[in-house]
Amino acid sequence: METENLQQLVEEVSLQHFDRPFNHKATFNKRLKTTGGRYHLQTHDLDFNPKVLEKAGETAFIGVIKHELCHYHLHLSGHGYQHKDKAFKQLLQKVGGLRYTPSLIEKSEQKRLLKYQCLRCGAVAKRQRRFNTERFVCAKCKGKFQLIEKIDSQ
Ligand SMILES: [Zn+2]
Ligand SMILES: [Zn+2]
Numbered sequence: 639m640e641t642e643n644l645q646q647l648v649e650e651v652s653l654q655h656f657d658r659p660f661n662h663k664a665t666f667n668k669r670l671k672t673t674g675g676r677y678h679l680q681t682h683d684l685d686f687n688p689k690v691l692e693k694a695g696e697t698a699f700i701g702v703i704k705h706e707l708c709h710y711h712l713h714l715s716g717h718g719y720q721h722k723d724k725a726f727k728q729l730l731q732k733v734g735g736l737r738y739t740p741s742l743i744e745k746s747e748q749k750r751l752l753k754y755q756c757l758r759c760g761a762v763a764k765r766q767r768r769f770n771t772e773r774f775v776c777a778k779c780k781g782k783f784q785l786i787e788k789i790d791s792q
Contacts, residue, residue, distance in 0.1 A: 639691060641665055648684065651703050655733040656711050674702035674739035677709035677719075684710065687742075694740040704735030753787040764789075
């Protein structure tokens, strides 16, 4: 998505969900790491993490836009615009904005851990890859392992 399209999208979301125009600048900021977006108190501009759109998709990205627009509109109208403020929480809920930045790690990048347990002594081994339980024996008791659990971790 280009900057002009982002600007347009933020303006649309603002009119559609807040009934108020967004009159400042919205830009992408590639330096944002885990933050989805930011509202600048001095300039009233917004910047957004392009990774949200790439990794979490458009619905999540619009959720982030709504979140930042809550800060924007509440601050400009003199209401409580911080996360802890009641006005912020209420408006965020009303427009369906995201409270937290979605995970920016793709499913395929998540490490999957497989948990194996020795059938004889109960020792647990965690592996990233599936292994042949016929050939792998427990270091402690030479017993055989059985797959007991798959864990998705980040
Ligand atoms: Zn925020
Ligand atoms: Zn064992």
